Amino acid sequence: MKTLFTLVESPSTPHFPQLYLELGIEAVLFDSARNLHRALQKQVPDFFVGEFMYGWGNDYAGNTLCNLDVTLRTLQFKAPKAKIIVTMHAREAPHIDKLLAHFPVHAVLKYPVLESDMRALLTEVAT
Numbered sequence: 001m002k003t004l005f006t007l008v009e010s011p012s013t014p015h016f017p018q019l020y021l022e023l024g025i026e027a028v029l030f031d032s033a034r035n036l037h038r039a040l041q042k043q044v045p046d047f048f049v050g051e052f053m054y055g056w057g058n059d060y061a062g063n064t065l066c067n068l069d070v071t072l073r074t075l076q077f078k079a080p081k082a083k084i085i086v087t088m089h090a091r092e093a094p095h096i097d098k099l100l101a102h103f104p105v106h107a108v109l110k111y112p113v114l115e116s117d118m119r120a121l122l123t124e125v126a127t
Helices: 017-022 033-040 069-078 090-102 115-125
Strands: 002-007 025-030 047-051 083-088 107-110
Touching: 002 033, 017 025, 017 115, 025 033, 033 069, 047 069, 083 090, 083 115, 090 107, 107 115
Parallel strands: 002 025, 002 047, 047 083, 083 107
Antiparallel strands: none
């Protein structure tokens, strides 16, 4: 069975448990990046879903781009074959290219994310 890790940082994060079961994917939700990183020590996911939120200078060193920086870097190291799916609100569109310039992302889905969108994407990237 394939595994999908989802980092839930807002109520907007899509989650389709019935779809994942139909596709033979075990979905694991994490309420913090720290918990997800801890889980990566024991299990490597086939898929990752996370919401992109631009950082607007969110740290004193100015070297982070968004909320997903550390997680995506960790996935590159621990799960290099994982398919990365990023979700975002339309207001983040002017900044998504910055993320895509640094990380291999398989798909970007804009809200609202429909179950049919996720089904098509997971079916496509699973092959």
